[in-house]
Amino acid sequence: MHTHTIRAVTALAACLALGLGACSASTATTATSTPAASAAKGSGQAASVTISDPWVKAVDTGMTGAFFVLKNTGSTPVHVVSASSPVSPMMQLHETVMSTSGAMAMQEKKGGFTIAAGGSHEFKPGGDHVMFMGVNAALKSGTTLTFTLAFEDGSSLPVTAEVRTFTGAKETYVPGATTGAHSMPGMTDAPGMPGMTTGSHG
């Protein structure tokens, strides 16, 4: 419950920071499969998960993010604990939170994400996402790449995502943001915030 409240506030803050009136609810909740992207069926928890609309922000090198809608079609919760891909030596599950200074920041979501039975979870710019670090070869728009989501029970699900040019989602990794380590006022570190200057990518 506590977590839920924080997320709601975070989302609101992100909207305000954008200075735009319309910060509507998720637009991709109607699952529409993308021809160029697919997710193979796994076993265990992975078997009850469907991924729709997966895409990855194009980058030359460095950091980027993957975005998609994860739906749990099963009757028990699923718990995503990690992600991996040949294109990145280090991947993390990220959330966007409000730091003690009031700024938005993204940080690793320790323990991953749990999606209730029948529930869905949107990973999107400015919100939760899968973070790629140390990408050492260009991810070109119009290509596809595959990453793997791992679940608590050891099952895993490969996801093929379309690489796309995107001006938002300037992912900056700020370890310890919620402890006040990051002091920049404003919304400088939330993914998708304009004017983000710390860190490179993109």
Next chain:
Amino acid sequence: MDKHPQSGGSAEASSAEPSRRSFLGVGAALAGGAGAGLVGYGLGSTRAVAPAAGDVGSPAGTATGDAAPHLGDGGPAPWAASVVPFNGPHQAGISTPPQAHATFVALTLVPGVGKDGLRRLLRLWTNDAGRLQRGIPVLGDPQPDLASPPSRLTITVGLGRGALVEAGLADRAPSWLAPLPAFSVDRLEPRWADGDVLAQVCAEDPIVLAHAVRALLLSATGIATLHWMQRGFRRPVTSTSAMRNLMGQVDGTVQPSETELDQAVWIGPEGPDWLHGGTSLVLRRIRMDLDTWDSLDPQAKEQVIGRRMTSGAPLTGTQETDVPDLAATNAGLPVIPEFAHIRHAAVTSASQKILRRPYNFDDTPAAGTSAEAGLLFVAFQRDPVGQFVPMQERLAAHDLLNFWTTPIGSAVFAILPGPAEGESLGQALLG
């Protein structure tokens, strides 16, 4: 100039009954204020009613069956929910009854992107177009709320010769994929000429159209840059009135019938394998000198065209759809003059016909003039050199209309076949 396309391609979804009858029911549905979103668009016509009373210019006539009297009813426009299918043997936006608004975008491939870059662009556009035509935002859409309603959006993609050259595939280009031969009447400006990749984007709703165009341009980032953009308009698909160009002429009358499309429009085994089911698009930007045209009296204008201004009927007939009698004489003189436009545009065999899908343009006039207007003459045919060029040569040599019209832009594109479900545009060419 001529009138409505026969269509015949894709039935539009979200419409209960894709029949001419249900199309004719648009007005009634609106009048009833109910079920408008379910009204189907017929395969056969861009207009609800053929030369009808609505075309004679009487205000009462034009209002019949149109949405205007029902403003404020609050119901959705009958076309709003209408989806033109993206997948199929032919791309949408060709035999599709023309939408009210169109934007033509020509891009130049970034030198060096090669075959891989072209493939990436077409994969992105395949994904984008398949979503946008259904009213669904593209992935990472910065303005997702602008993607709907679908509004009969179509995205039609073609390649110019330059695309095949950049991809190292020039040897697979058909011989007609090149600039048209110069015509004596041409005053072409490079800013409206050629292009490597074309997207013809059409919709009833101009907001949806603008969003789709920008989405395609964003996807092209790093692969291709904008060469030209041309915008055009015609009447809403629900209009009962004829398409007219800005000279006032009924335009787009002569079309291949639905059963003639294979002979006239769709490329078959005679063409390159990667174009089977595709076609060619010729876009001629034709500037009209409206100020001098206005100095003609109505009778003279009719002689120039060979048709009545008000009804669009040939001078030898009474209705727009009447076939002109080019042999008819009156007191020894041809009823349709030797210099008349329709005499030289006329063809008899199906394989010589072209599918006309013209749009008007109306840009900012230069100082001291009243109009910078004209026609985006858009024609689809199997072979531009075999079909469009002979017609245009006759028109360039004999058509008195040339006095008031000037081609200032010209481009030829190979329009790719429609992708099957799960396929990408251009897959047969690029893998």
